[in-house]
Amino acid sequence: MTSTQPRPIAYEPPVAKVGTELDYDQVIEDLSTASVDRNFDPYIHIAWDAPEMAIVPNDPRWILDPEVDPVGKHPWYKNLPEEKKIRIGMWRQANVAKVGLQFESILIRGLLQYASKLPNGDKRFRYVTHESKEECQHTLMFQEMVNRVGMDVPGMPRPLRLLDPIIPLFSTLWPSVFFFGVLAGEEPIDHLQKDFLRAGANVHPVMAAVMELHVAEEARHISFAHHHLRATVPTRSLPTRMALSLAMPVVMRVLCSAIARPPKAFREEFDVPVDVFKEMFWKSDDSKAFLSNVFGDVRMLAEQCGLMNPVSRRIWKALGIDGRSSRYRSEPTYEAF
Structure with a gap:
């Protein structure tokens, strides 16, 4: 693997005081x-x-990590023959990449639609267009990984795939x-x-x-969503904020299940x-803990908004x-308890 730029695990832009238009514009x-x-x-x-990037049969590095992945943690998976564990690991990782591709595609369309409605001079236009370009690169990367793994995976559940054309409309309606x-x-x-990278899991180089690459750029995208919501939600009317407070956990739970x-x-x-x-999703104690840990940052955001x-x-x-x-932001799970 070669790289002409360092790939940091996380990026966080300079954060000014939250709450003024000037600070929000500076962050953008x-x-x-x-x-x-x-x-x-x-x-x-x-x-x-x-x-070293070649994908070959029976490579044990595709076995799912027993400390990080909800499937890899389950006794049923741990007791399988190694060959089947490898095949399941390859399928699961390829499907996660396919889900990422499909989600990024929805996001790109929503962001471009959102940008098209912004007034001249709005600083958000430039950033969300930059983000859309970066997400296009991510879709190329995810599909290349899926193609090389060689598993014909579907990605998201069928109901969400059927809603794919409708979801981007929310970017301008709501x-x-x-x-x-x-x-x-x-x-x-x-x-x-991030848990995989922090744990130093023995994963395939691909x-x-x-x-x-995804974590390095995704930190910017998540940061923008956090700053954007912190700057805009408090300006909404009380009834609207109440409705948003009820919608937020529902959206998080539904889409998390569809993706994870x-x-x-x-x-x-x-x-x-x-x-x-x-049990894997979401009845066992391990999977319940995973589901809760995923949204620590979002709960912090909800309180801030x-x-x-x-x-x-x-x-x-x-x-x-x-x-x-x-x-x-991005507090490691092991530090949160």
């Missing part, structure tokens, strides 16, 4: 500048054809809900990839390269018992995504 300018100064092309920064969806899609994947949980094809392909699958109230807290809890809020 900083993010736009960072998108120009530090960006990646998967066909330049990943040496796909290098010998932009706050759209950006909830952005975080609901980006946070689980980002959380899982997967490691994809995760490193494998589709029906996974159960059929590998004869996964229904009760085992339910004034969207945590007695009613909304009950919804977060009922959906199994309540818990301690992060103290700062």
